[in-house]
Amino acid sequence: MTFFQVMCGNLLSLSETALFFVCVSFQLLGEIPNKTKKQKYTIFSSLFLFIFWVSFLSTVLYKTGAFYWEPHIGRVMIEYIQIIGYMLVLRVMYRKPYGICMATAAFHNLLYLLAWNFQDFFAPNRIYDLGNPAERREYLFYEWIATPLAFILVVLLLNKTKAGKIYRQWESQKLRGGVLVFMAFSPIASRLLQGLIEKSERFQDYNPMSTMLFILILYLIFVYDGLREQQKKRIEEQNVSLRQQEAYIENLEGLQREVCRFRHDFKNMMSGMYMQAKEGDLEAIQSYIQEMTSDFDMQVGSQIRIMNQLANIRVAEVKGLFLEKLKVMQEEEIHCELEVLKPFEKTGLRSTDLCRCLGILLDNAMEEVRGKKDGKIHVMISSQSGCTTFRVKNTMHSSVDFHKIGTLGYSTKGENRGIGLANYKKILERYDRILPLTTIQDGFFIQELKVQES
Structure with a gap:
């Protein structure tokens, strides 16, 4: 096949893959924020560049024979090209840090491989003779029916298992270094794991167990990090609660001291007002009451208002x-x-x-x-x-x-x-x-x- 024919085939295949990646992104990271018209055009352009660039590099690797280099160097290179490309797309879509975008793109790649494992149940790995009408129809069924069904199955699994909630919980945490390193080396580690499972000299496709095992390990890491973060958050909330109680006690003690001080002064104030009332000086009484109210507001009232506002x-x-x-x-x-x-x-x-x-x-x-x-x-x-x-x-x-x-x-x-x-x-x-x-x-x-x- 010519370079142009292979390139066209890759463009169609990558378009399907890009659509799958976008659906997975919605499941893991939620809706795209700030969906303005300009943002939509930018996302569409980034997806187009992703499809074209990955298709072009994949075609180059295929035509130069690098795709079949041992031990799986070509295939690993294609996976990293795909991960890096979609990492940049996620950066445009969600504006997340590059580390999160890289880990998410690598997780997309694992789910993509899982979907391919599912579709192998419909059409086991084989080389098709497209010149044969029967095999061409089988290939078209495999490419445009079995593959989309496998992609849909993976997206449904993510939705039903509420994987997005677990993923967003992990994504919101500060400590994610171990997971980032694990995801960065997942294509290489997956190939090594595949070799241990199959113990074969040449691997044409992924063994389903390697992908499933990787996803299981990743799920356990997410759950572990989530439980650790919840425990840490509970401890922080308890510390905050203790500090609040201490502060409330201090405020109440201060308020009690002010009330006692005002109560002590109140008798003297009333004595002074009694003499003014006896003399019939109403203006002096009004002025005296105003001063007394102002003193109360300064000593006690302001603290009561602040505590009432804090309660909200x-x-x-x-x-x-x-x-x-x-x-x-x-x-x-x-x-x-x-x-x-x-x-x-x-x-x-x-x-x-x-x-x-x-x-x-x-x-x-x-x-x-x-x-x-x-x-x-x-x-x-x-x-x-x-x-x-x-x-x-x-x-x-x-x-x-x-x-x-x-x-x-x-x-x-x-x-x-x-x-x-x-x-x-x-x-x-x-x-x-x-x-x-x-x-x-x-x-x-x-x-x-x-x-x-x-």
Whole structure:
């Protein structure tokens, strides 16, 4: 067959493979985020380049005889070409880190091999004489009926076993080094495992046991990592809960001390007001009551309001963060108002990423007002209409260059600073339905983060 004929055959075969890969991607990683018209064109173009490039290189390897090099070098090369190509497609589709895209593409390759093992039940490995009408019909059945059915079977298995949930749980974890290395070397290791199983001098196709064993090993790794991560998360939640209880106890003790102090002063205040009432000085009585109310609000009322607002934060990690930051602000005598308009229960951001972002914004606000008599911080959390808004507002005491905000190294506090907002910007780049906003209004520097929840 000529180069052009082989290339055309590979283009048709790779088109079918690409469609299978896309279906598997939906099962493992979910829907494609930010599906704008431009994004759709970009994804379509990347898939076309993937099909053409892999088809071209596969044809070159086939025509040069590299496809049959021992021990399976040509076949392993084709698998890595396919993995690298689809890794770049996944990067365009989901904007995940390259490591995750590589592991996902390698997993796609294993599932692709599993599908081929399934189709061998319909048509065992053989060489067809396409000049023979009977064998040509058998080949067409094998290529365009048996193969798609095998692909559909694999996709259904992923859906029924809820493999996507397990995979996304693993993908959201931080520690994945072992799995990444395992997946990176899976084509080579699979060939070595096949040799141990078949003990043959020349392998024409995969033994089904090698692919099944690899997928089983990978599944066990995912389950193990998932259980380990759940255990780690439970420990972290228990630590957060303990810190919250300690902070609550400290706040309650402080509130009790303030109430006792106010109660002690209340008798003296009432004595003074009694004398003014006896003299009939109503204006003095009103002024005295206003001062007394103001003192109560300053000593006790503000703490009660903050604790009421904290009760509306239902995310343990976020509540723990605010308890720690409010404690520091109270010790440093930084005036802070917390306003949670509705119970805040969940958001599209990972709790660790959200705490990092809010921590950066709060630290910057505290740094700006620290030591300033009129320094104020106002924090607002609003959850409504499918959108969660986080706003941190502080009084301004220095000039800001908006063009440099978020640039590594830029800070109004001097050199070797400005890392926080750069990290904040980098974290938000991982998400699509996020709208950060920075503005100045009425002498306040405002950092706002909107999360589109649905």
